[in-house]
Amino acid sequence: MTSTTRRKFLTLAGAALAGAGVAGCSMIGGDDTSRASGPAKIDRPLDKTRTLVTYFSMPETDAPDNMTEDEENSTHVVDGKVLGNTQYVAQIIEKRTEGDVFRIETAEALPLDHGTLEDLALQQQESNERPKLKALIPNLQEYDTVFIGYPIWWYDLPMPVYTFLEQHDFSGKNIILFSTHGGNRLGETVEAITEKLPDSTVISNAFTISRDDMDNAESEVSDWLDSLG
Numbered sequence: 001m002t003s004t005t006r007r008k009f010l011t012l013a014g015a016a017l018a019g020a021g022v023a024g025c026s027m028i029g030g031d032d033t034s035r036a037s038g039p040a041k042i043d044r045p046l047d048k049t050r051t052l053v054t055y056f057s058m059p060e061t062d063a064p065d066n067m068t069e070d071e072e073n074s075t076h077v078v079d080g081k082v083l084g085n086t087q088y089v090a091q092i093i094e095k096r097t098e099g100d101v102f103r104i105e106t107a108e109a110l111p112l113d114h115g116t117l118e119d120l121a122l123q124q125q126e127s128n129e130r131p132k133l134k135a136l137i138p139n140l141q142e143y144d145t146v147f148i149g150y151p152i153w154w155y156d157l158p159m160p161v162y163t164f165l166e167q168h169d170f171s172g173k174n175i176i177l178f179s180t181h182g183g184n185r186l187g188e189t190v191e192a193i194t195e196k197l198p199d200s201t202v203i204s205n206a207f208t209i210s211r212d213d214m215d216n217a218e219s220e221v222s223d224w225l226d227s228l229g
């Protein structure tokens with residue numbers, strides 16, 4: 001695929017129909033976690049003093065009123081405050097686990113315009129770029145469980161998340177994944193991260209929720225967290 005023409009990502013049904021037409025993309029499997037090799041559960045209760053919730057999220061506006069459809073798709077409004085979908089899930093996990101939080105941000109601000117953002121994200125993927133991050137986790141050694149959250153971008157992880165994975169040493173830690181998506185669920189991101197972090201225990205039971213289902217996030221996240229223990 002090239003980024004010279006704007007295209008929409010295909011959702012599960014569309015992608016299945018299109019088949020090999022979407023060359024170069026890591027396409028979705030029926031069961032998101034069946035090929036990931038990590039354990040489905042954590043081997044000890046979460047210790048809130050040693051738990052870190054990290055996430056990448058890209059709300060396309062910070063104004064709660066008169067949103068365009070694209071802006072609505074990428075946000076969830078809580079008490080008048082605009083959050084990205086993944087950011088909202090991260091907040092729910094943070095509240096429930098009482099862990100610390102770290103937001104993954106790029107050094108250079110990303111465009112808010114949806115089409116421009118899509119084109120840039122695709123271009124970064126096609127060139128296997130590692131966008132520079134604003135900051136790294138300063139005290140990673142203090143944590144033994146790290147949640148990593150991300151939206152699905154072009155069937156895969158956003159490239160800044162690859163930078164994040166490569167620029168930290170997660171060895172020996174439990175890694176728990178969560179994502180939000182527009183139809184492609186987890187894609188093959190659990191497998192990709194499991195492969196990237198061979199010295200970590202990547203829990204295969206990753207969480208994913210559609211951007212259209214954010215009103216149910218609180219109870220879905222809670223059920224998922226219960227299922228991890």
Ligand SMILES: Cc1cc2nc3c(=O)[nH]c(=O)nc-3n(C[C@H](O)[C@H](O)[C@H](O)COP(=O)(O)O)c2cc1C
Nearest residue numbers: 009057058084085086151152154155180182183184
């Ligand atoms: C650049 C870009 C590419 C996207 N590609 C996909 C995709 O391939 N599959 C999918 O299901 N959703 C895709 N989406 C939709 C996002 O995964 C979804 O809106 C997500 O909830 C956004 O989370 P955020 O608000 O935390 O950034 C894409 C969104 C953007 C901005």
